[in-house]
Amino acid sequence: MDWGEINLKNEVILEAVGLKKYFPIETGFLKKSIEYVHAIDTVNIKVNKGEALGIVGESGCGKSTLAQVLVNIYSPTEGKIFFEGVDVSPKAARNSLGFKKNIQMVFQDPFWSLNPRKMVRDIIMEPLKVHRIVEYECFDTEIERLMDMVGIGKKRMFSYPHEFSGGERQRIAIARALAARPKLVILDEPTSSIDTLSQAEILNLLIELRDEFNLSYILISHDLSVVHFLSDRLAVMYLGKIVEIGKTETVFNLMYHPYTQALMKAIPLISSNGTVQNIEALEGNVPSAINPPKGCRFHTRCYKCQEICRNKEPELREFEDGHFAACHFANQS
Amino acid sequence: MNSKDNVLEIKDLKVDAHTVMGTAELLNIKHLEIKTGEIFGIIGESGAGKSLLALTILGLLPKNVYVKNGQILYKGEDLLKKSQEELSQRIRGKGITMIFQDPMASLNPVFTVYDQVSQVISRHNPGLSKKQLYDRVIEMLELVKLSDPENTMKKYPHELSGGMRQRVLISMALSAKADLLISDEATRALDVTIQAGILKLLEELAEKLGLSTLFISSNMALASTVCQRLGILYAGEVLEIGRVEEIIRNPRHVYTRSFLSSLPTVEKKGKPLPIIKGIYPDPLNKAKGCIFADRCPDYSAECSQNKPTYHEVIPGHFLACIKEEKHKPSSDNDMD
Ligand SMILES: Nc1ncnc2c1ncn2[C@@H]1O[C@H](COP(=O)(O)OP(=O)(O)OP(=O)(O)O)[C@@H](O)[C@H]1O
Ligand SMILES: [Mg+2]
Numbered sequence: 329m330d331w332g333e334i335n336l337k338n339e340v341i342l343e344a345v346g347l348k349k350y351f352p353i354e355t356g357f358l359k360k361s362i363e364y365v366h367a368i369d370t371v372n373i374k375v376n377k378g379e380a381l382g383i384v385g386e387s388g389c390g391k392s393t394l395a396q397v398l399v400n401i402y403s404p405t406e407g408k409i410f411f412e413g414v415d416v417s418p419k420a421a422r423n424s425l426g427f428k429k430n431i432q433m434v435f436q437d438p439f440w441s442l443n444p445r446k447m448v449r450d451i452i453m454e455p456l457k458v459h460r461i462v463e464y465e466c467f468d469t470e471i472e473r474l475m476d477m478v479g480i481g482k483k484r485m486f487s488y489p490h491e492f493s494g495g496e497r498q499r500i501a502i503a504r505a506l507a508a509r510p511k512l513v514i515l516d517e518p519t520s521s522i523d524t525l526s527q528a529e530i531l532n533l534l535i536e537l538r539d540e541f542n543l544s545y546i547l548i549s550h551d552l553s554v555v556h557f558l559s560d561r562l563a564v565m566y567l568g569k570i571v572e573i574g575k576t577e578t579v580f581n582l583m584y585h586p587y588t589q590a591l592m593k594a595i596p597l598i599s600s601n602g603t604v605q606n607i608e609a610l611e612g613n614v615p616s617a618i619n620p621p622k623g624c625r626f627h628t629r630c631y632k633c634q635e636i637c638r639n640k641e642p643e644l645r646e647f648e649d650g651h652f653a654a655c656h657f658a659n660q661s
Numbered sequence: 662m663n664s665k666d667n668v669l670e671i672k673d674l675k676v677d678a679h680t681v682m683g684t685a686e687l688l689n690i691k692h693l694e695i696k697t698g699e700i701f702g703i704i705g706e707s708g709a710g711k712s713l714l715a716l717t718i719l720g721l722l723p724k725n726v727y728v729k730n731g732q733i734l735y736k737g738e739d740l741l742k743k744s745q746e747e748l749s750q751r752i753r754g755k756g757i758t759m760i761f762q763d764p765m766a767s768l769n770p771v772f773t774v775y776d777q778v779s780q781v782i783s784r785h786n787p788g789l790s791k792k793q794l795y796d797r798v799i800e801m802l803e804l805v806k807l808s809d810p811e812n813t814m815k816k817y818p819h820e821l822s823g824g825m826r827q828r829v830l831i832s833m834a835l836s837a838k839a840d841l842l843i844s845d846e847a848t849r850a851l852d853v854t855i856q857a858g859i860l861k862l863l864e865e866l867a868e869k870l871g872l873s874t875l876f877i878s879s880n881m882a883l884a885s886t887v888c889q890r891l892g893i894l895y896a897g898e899v900l901e902i903g904r905v906e907e908i909i910r911n912p913r914h915v916y917t918r919s920f921l922s923s924l925p926t927v928e929k930k931g932k933p934l935p936i937i938k939g940i941y942p943d944p945l946n947k948a949k950g951c952i953f954a955d956r957c958p959d960y961s962a963e964c965s966q967n968k969p970t971y972h973e974v975i976p977g978h979f980l981a982c983i984k985e986e987k988h989k990p991s992s993d994n995d996m997d
Pocket of ligand 1: 679680687706707710712713714723725
């Protein structure tokens, strides 16, 4: 079965339009002034039903902030969010139980996201209670079903998080997220704190669950092989902006944006025939998000940089069907 | 094999721990060597004993952990016969230096980069003039490719990025004339773009200065890009050692094969990843025979009788598995 082709019916489940999130910080020592970290700056994304959207970029590029705005941990500074066509931008709409149920999040380190003083049973029961998924009498059967689904023996219902391995804790976090029967699950670095073999199990599990429930995912990761494996579409972020977005295969193969190229070249990869990619480093550091560079934000590190790049911010332009990149010289090598 | 080519050689090393539950067997390594100027990788999952191996080499084991037997030869001298005093005066942070995932832990937060690097240099080169010392610091910072050394050296550790901190630590190791660097997941917290720079640096230092590195990682792709040889560590035992290309193209141990096939490579998209069943061995209750026997799809009764001998299957490629000996009868003839 070709997983990449299942569902591109373009039934949009989540859409963000012109999303911005600025965090105020105090700067200056004697004369205090307020400046803003431009964590995400005018981001537009769409996620279709049953689709997995991957988001990659260096730390501080805004990928986790984007996720946190989408699940309502932060309110956006500007912009609109639509869920199944309904405007959920007002805080009240996103605080409603209905919305909360539909979008669930799984974090990087399950050790910190699972309450260490609660038994697995209580951890999974919480969303069942809050969202009244099943009747009280059916809680235990439902918990058993969820544990079975993620491959944890139901006898371990009465164990505490510290009694599980990293991979198992991540499964429990997934079971808890699924307990609410969400339509969209946001996965923030779901496998980066666990080993290769547990990672493989979690990836298989995520695929199975998606196929079974037509779930949508937003997957945030710095590991491109994980992102490639799970995502249908891929967005590359740099300093709060999406610089390239399109079908995962197209982004991997065509790499219109020089930053996408740099990111891909830095990743240690082994291919199935046992060749190891020769890596290259990207010079320079990520500039400050308080005063992002004028013009193209990537120009300070870009090998293609020319006069126009320092002055004019490039817009996202469509190069292939549904494939966008924001670079003045995207199709010139 | 000429042991002069080796900066480090480990023989018959057994490390155990006293615990409330009994004796835990943590490391059991028949033989392992790191050649001068090579980057040698140790790959293993969490709990394999990677960090413990590093701590054993440096003589920094926790109180309840002890070396039962074995030798650790550093340029021919057995480190296990040395006193703590000798280790701290001549070896640790001098000949052998370690870098960790968290570089802040090894840097002094109240001193500038200049203070910390110059201190190491003057300890090793007493009698340098102020000007000479300054020039040496610049030289060392340039050696590790820190941009703008004159500015960087005035900074405090917290003002540097993670990648820059690792570079400062490597420059301190080089200033102390270290010839063996142990990197324990030192790039794990870094962005891939920054990590790539550190890997390039290690390669360059090996080539230019003959610096040897023990590169500890749980990431096979990462280690394969920078190492020449890899050792696969499983529950404290080395199952296979060989050149990187051999290990990843022609893995001989079932565990190595499983590890590789569970990587989500680009070609595997859309299919379930093969996984091995079973749980990681408990150090309190280790199998008498092959340590991997209970999870091995090729298992047969003889696997649990004795430890498989650690033998050379092709020149330079070592393996601990009895099955493989039978699969390759031709190697019998090559042997003698
Ligand atoms: N002081 C100790 N007493 C008893 N057992 C210990 C002690 N320190 C470590 N161990 C055990 O030794 C084994 C190896 O631990 P080690 O920290 O070397 O693993 P590692 O390969 O570095 O793992 P990771 O990838 O998680 O860092 C583990 O089973 C661990 O529980
Ligand atoms: Mg470790």
